[in-house]
Every structure is written in C-alpha cells, then in structure tokens.
Amino acid sequence: MPANFVPPSGVEYIRVLPEIILAAVATLIMVLEPLTPAPRKRALGYLALAGFAGALAGAAAAGWRTGPAFSGMLEVDGFATFFRLLVILAGLLVTLVSFPYLRREEAESGEYYALLLYSVAGQTIMVSAADLIVLFIGLEISSIASYVLAGYMRREKLANEAAAKYFLLGSFATAFLLYGIALIYGATGTTRLNGIAQVLSDPRMAPAGILTGTAVALMLVGFAFKISAAPFQVWAPDVYQGAPSPVAAFLAAGPKAAAFAVLLRVFMTAFAPLTGRWLAIMWSLSLLTMIVGNFAALLQTNIKRLLAYSSIAHAGYVLVAVTAHSEEGVQAAMFYLTVYVFMNIGAFAVVAYFSRKGERYVEIEDLAGLGVRQPVLAALFAVILLSLIGVPPTAGFLGKFYIFQAAVKADLLWLTVLGLLNSAVAAYYYLRLIVIMYMKEPGDSLLELPGMAVSTRAALWTSAAAVVVLGLFPALIR
C-alpha cells in the first residue's frame, strides 16, 4: 500500500450512494432471477422500482453533501445532482411503462430490469464525472445496457436491426470519443476536466492548436452521436422504431439527457478556454439538427419514427442553449431537458399502450377516433403534443422561451430566428396527430382496445401533470 494512501471517507460513499444502490439492486435482481418462477417475474420489476426510488433518495442525500469523491474522480455538485435525479426519474417512469408492455409481449424477465438499472447507474456516473476516464466508463455502461435493451425482443426483425445498428454505430462513435480523450491527454497530460482547462488557458503551457483542435472535434463527434445531433442522427429513427416502445422512451430520455449533461460540463469547463473555436461548429450543429429533425418528421407515417425525428429536433433546440454558452444557457438547457424527458416518456407511454401485442398499430392513421373512444387518454396525449409544439401555458413553451432568450442575450439573432421558424414547422406534424385523433372516424385500429394498465396510467398522468405544472410554476426547478 502506498504511503500516501488515504481510504475514502464516509461522506465520499454518501456521494456515490445512488450508484451503489442502483448497481446493488440490479445485481440482486440477477441473483433472484433464476429463483423466480416465470409468472412471478413482475416481483423483480417491483424490486427495480424500489431500487429507483431508493436511488432518488440516495441522489438527494448525495446532493445535500456536495463535494468531490474518490480523489476527485467525481464532482457531486448541484448540476450533477439535478441530472442524477432526472435520469433516475426517467428510469422509474420507464419501468412503470414497461410492466404491462412486457406482460403483453410475454417477455418479462429480470434481465430487462437489471439492464435498465445498470444503464441508469452509468448515466448517474456520467453526469457527476469530473474526469474523462470516469465519464467514458459511465458512458459505456449506459450505452452497452442500452444496446441490449434496444434488441430485447430478439424474435422481431426490426428489433434485431435496431440493436445491430445501434451497437455498430454506437461503438464507432465511442471510438471517436476515446480517440479524442487520448489526444487531449497527450496534449495536456491530464484527464481531469478542471486540469485540462487550466493547461489550455495557460499561454505558457498551451499545447499545439492542431492537437487540441483535433481532440475537441473527435470528442464532439462522439457526443453528437449520443445526443443524435445531425449529421450523426441516422441511427435514431431506425433504433426507436425497432426497439420496444418503453425502451425507445428510455433511449430518448435518460441517455440523451445524460449525454447533454456531459457535453455541457466538458465544453463549459474543460474546453472553456477554446470557446472561440468550437462555438461556430456548435452553431451549425444546432441549426442542422433542428432542420433535419423537423423536416424529416414532416414525412413520417410511423408514430415511433415521427417521435424519433422530433427527438432529434429537440436536441437541436438544446444545442442552441449550448451555443449561447452562458450561465443562462446552461439553465435553459437543464429546464428544457427536464421538460423533454417528461414529454417524451408520456408520448411513448401512449404508443406502448396503443400499439397492442407485437406493436401492430404504430401508424399515425391508427390513432383515428381515439379522441372519441378514449377521451381522457387522448386529452393527456394532446397536452403532451401541445407541449412538444411549445404552446403556452405548457412547459414546452417556457423551455423554448428560456432557450431563445438565452440565445438572444448571447447575440445569436440568426440562430434564434431560424430556430423559431423551425418550431413553427414542427407545429404541423404534432398538430396532425391531434387532428387525426379528434377529427377522423374511428377505424379498425380501435377495435378491442383494452383498458390502460394502472402503471402506464401513472406514468402518463405524471408526465402530463409535470408538463403542465412546470409550465405554470417553472420556479420549482429553476
């Protein structure tokens, strides 16, 4: 043992409490899995639910004792706590949506819940990482679990395609990120985020521009893939379409929010001295992402693909906030991501319920007449869709308002104008869903529509309520 070794103190363990709880519960589920008879697998799901609840409490406890942990590898600050709570909450809601879905598809198993827990554990590690190595391992835990979840329905052709595409492209993007990390380590001699910032801002130590420039570019490619920003978005529609609906909800919520958190942290701290050089790239990235997402969504007939393109477009809006690179921009991005997680899980919860066994009903036209047959469900869905458009008084409106306000203050007038035009385009395809739900005669797709399970209902009501409450009282999380 080295002479200078100091064992981690008790408070440092509290700071990693959510990770410990998530990983422990996931492992416990895998131990109990072979002992549980097939009809009782739901119990493992309840255990996962309890794990998420415990992790929420753990994250709150950790957020109450902020500070670094494990020789500065983690930095548990307000930012980290916020995103930890967000991704754990996303995991919890997705678990709720998964219950009836897995039962309907006769695919309940402990592995599903364990992978979900591991993935969220990876995300909580990512968002609190203060070192590129920890960030990378966290990202990989989250991604590898997500790859498997995307292909969980192994007998479905589309699910296989989704998992294969996601895995291959995802590994490729990870390689980019790792290459960037290696170069930045070579250039600065450290993987600590604040250490990198220190070296980069010191003119006497500043490494060759070409080296740091390449490193930043490679890392940006890696992150852009994870947040599905154009031109690295090609995988998203296929994966969301092929993955089980609850998993699609999860992919668009947890991993994406976590990837945005690390993007913000890395570019606002470590690469802050290079702001002048990445700003223009971020500017074009956000504009391209908004345009590709919104215009491609106009042409979709499949709800899951439509939501995938909409999620790309929303990533573009958040990138506008990143481009603003101010305290206000970061806050706007945090608010928007929160709202987005709720809107997204709510929308996919409806798809998960409505699609029926084998996901047969996922075309937009299948929604015809839903407003008559299931007025409450249709109303909740409509609230979420209105929030996705950004209609006041929903939170979607405030989210866009904060983002573009930050952009205007950062003198990004053109980006603001083009972004606003984009969200006007977006109104078309969301409104089309509402029109079909309320103004079309019910067709065959509404025959034998079973009642909605309590857990899906809970997730949907929570999402819709959050969208409205955050729209009326944004101060709750700002």
Place this chain on the structure above:
Amino acid sequence: MNPMWIDTLFFYFFALLVLGGGVATITCKSAVHSAISLIVSMVGVAGLFLLQHAEFLFAVQIVLYIGGVMVLFLFVIMLVNLDESMQMRQFNRQWLLAVAAVIAAGVQAVWLLSKPADLPAAVPQVPGGPGNVQRVADVLFSQYLLPFEIASVLLLAAVIGSVVMAKKRL
C-alpha cells in the same frame, strides 16, 4: 548498461514481428494461420512494451492477449466451417482508399516526429524507486480506484447483455 545499438536492434526486430504478423494476419487464407500470425504480432507488441520498461504491460499483453484472447479466437475458428472459407475468394475492393489512408497516416507520423518539440515529454524514470508493477498498482488502487471499480459494473452489464442476446428463450 547495454549499449544503445542492442536496444535499436531489438526495436527493429520486434517492430518487424508486429508489422510482419499484421500483414500475414490479413493476407493468410486460412483462419488458423491468420490467428497464429496475430499471435506473432502481439508478441512483437509485448517486446516493444518491454523495451519501454513497461514490465507490467508486457506481462498483461502475454497473459491476456496471447493467452486468453487468442485461445478464444482459436475456439471460435474451430467452431466455424473452415473448408468453406478456404474456397472463397479474398476480396479487397477498397484497397485504393486503404492505400490513401496509410499514406496519410504515414505522412502525419513523419511530420509529427520531425518536430519533437510539440510532443509531450515522457514521464521521467525514478532510479531506485518502486518497480513498474508496484507503481501501476499504487495509482490504480488509490487515485484510479473509482474507475477501476466501475469498470466491473461495465463488464457485468456486458456479460448480462450477451447472455440476454444469446439465450435460447427468455
């Protein structure tokens, strides 16, 4: 102290193993020959590690890559149908692109090495200090304790994932 030229000689010897093994790996028709060439290449890499006084990496390279990973490779090769692959024509349609990439990488390497001032300085050796393995262990279990531990979570998730993908029924 061994004279400089012995080091140089060994360097070229191991470099030859690495490159020759690599070329043989992708040109051999038989999968078993390819795997054995890969072993040769990895032995060369191990030798290069040793020349850099990275004894720990040398041992890891031998035990993990040459020992573990290669045995796995050979197992898989034995499971697939070899005779069929011997009949197939090797294809390399993208060779133009590959040549361009290799030339670009070569130019970059020469360019980078020609201006050593830009390269970060090597970590100085502490004469008489603790050995290589001990120093790696010291850092790994103190400063890098957390990444070391969560790497096991990563592996666990990967193991469960591969079982889910491979299991006959869920």
